[in-house]
Amino acid sequence: MLSKKTRYALKALVVLGKNFGGTPIQISKIATEEHIPKKFLEQILLDLRNAGLLFSKKGSGGGYGLVKxxxxxxxxxxxxxxxxxxxLLPCVSLNFYQKCDECVNEATCGVRDVFVEVRDATVKILSxxxxxxxxxxxxxxxxxxx
Amino acid sequence: MLSKKTRYALKALVVLGKNFGGTPIQISKIATEEHIPKKFLEQILLDLRNAGLLFSKKGSGGGYGLVKxxxxxxxxxxxxxxxxxxxLLPCVSLNFYQKCDECVNEATCGVRDVFVEVRDATVKILSxxxxxxxxxxxxxxxxxxx
DNA sequence: AAAAAAGTCTACTTAATCTATATACATTGT
DNA sequence: ACAATGTATATAGATTAAGTAGACTTTTTT
Incomplete structure (x- = not known):
């Protein structure tokens, strides 16, 4: 399952995407509209900003907007x-790989093999x-x- | 991510599948071979048995085997x-559906729409x-x- | 009949992590 | 100067996953 953080991020980005090119939107507006806890959303948008996806403007009339x-x-x-x-398995993740600690031989694991396929299908759609x-x-x- | 319970279940079933038609295999043997905590595996195999997937035999020479x-x-x-x-989203699950509590309108949610697609692709492979x-x-x- | 070899069942504990909140601070516009 | 807004860090609370414990039941063997 996706975390709420991810869900909230996607929903916020949709709001910001609709407004692309316009004036910044305040956190509180997004929080209210999308039923997202404001303080939590602050953190999330900050992360997205630090990742270079959003710009922010402080002060009156400030808010967030999409960079790209x-x-x-x-x-x-x-x-x-x-x-x-x-x-769906740590040993199959491209960006957050971790060995399954119980795994006897990753290279020949049939379970892993299927979940590589699932991952590829998922990544294809989502990318x-x-x-x-x-x-x-x-x-x-x-x-x-x- | 899959839970360890699910991972352990799949690995145990692979072991039992290789032995299909043979004599029962003991929990402790599977636990040792697959590096799964024995007590945890007990619970898991019991669940699978109660679901009708496995049979069990108590006493000396006992163990578990696949029914089908x-x-x-x-x-x-x-x-x-x-x-x-x-x-990947509760509102998209066929068997464990739950409304996303922040969701404003599920029927028109674009995020949900993509994850329906992801789910379908995943279910196709795994079924x-x-x-x-x-x-x-x-x-x-x-x-x-x- | 006794003992040993399994599985059965329920409850508990621990640990992790996600979610949310609080608080203090920094910046901008009017 | 003041109010509006974002920045940053820390901490609390809630939930769930993971694992452990122990007493019980059934079956086989001796």
């Missing part, structure tokens, strides 16, 4: 930034999907039965 | 039995893979560089 075009930010990138696990795509999907869903 | 052919047991089934999450396939994969890996 939402079409150039992939979902998988956000999972990794927020520490969300993509792989081909951008924040802009999330916004588009939302629009499509709204027009189809919103 | 390993080719008829899918990996996804084991994940579900051992409570492992297949979906097409059986315990027998895991064993076969292991053999293939051994012959290719074991």
């Amino acid at each position: 075009d939402p079409a150039d930010i992939s979902v998988v990138q956000i999972l990794r930034l927020t520490g969300g696990p993509v792989a 081909e999907t951008s924040i802009a795509d999330l916004i588009q999907r939302e629009k499509n869903l709204i027009s189809s039965f919103g | 052919d390993p080719a008829d047991i899918s990996v996804v089934q084991i994940l579900r039995l051992t409570g492992g999450p297949v979906a 097409e893979t059986s315990i027998a396939d895991l064993i076969q994969r292991e053999k293939n890996l051994i012959s290719s560089f074991g």
